[in-house]
Amino acid sequence: MALFPLAACLVSLSCLAPAQPPASTLQLTSHDTANRISSVVLTCEPTGGTHPKRDKACAVLASVNGDFSRINARHQACTLIYAPVDVTVVGTWHGKPVSFRTTYPNRCIADRDSDGVFAF
Known part of the structure; x- marks a missing residue:
């Protein structure tokens, strides 16, 4: 009876594959005072979606474990x-x-303070 779990493991091969974390999928939307609405999908691990800078955005989010409040602003001048x-x-x-939801003073600051995550 002690071999049954091992046999089940070998038959299904589930014990041989490393556990994969679920893919990360995010819907990012921006809305400005000119009533322009933009929306993109960002998928990380594997990288994909409609975000124009998805590789950079995924790298930024990976560095803060998906916590948007912990993103460090990059050095960039804005009006x-x-x-x-x-x-x-x-x-x-x-x-x-x-x-996550917040308001930035303008698009440049949204881009800067999110290190490019909201650059779409």
Whole structure:
């Protein structure tokens, strides 16, 4: 009877494959004062989706384990023109739910403060 779990493992081959974390899929949306709405899908591990800079965006998110509040802003000059941009993110990061929402003073700052994640 002690060999049954081993036999089941070998028959299904489930014990031979390393555990893979679930893919991370996020829907990112921006909405500005000119009533422009942009939305992209970002998939990481494997990288994919409609985000124009998906490799960079996935690298940034991997460095903060999918926590948008921990993204470090990059050094980039932006104008001080106030044209607010609301951004939202919903989806999953390695199987855990993600929900993020914030308002940036303008698109340049959204791009800078998200290190390119909101550059779409």
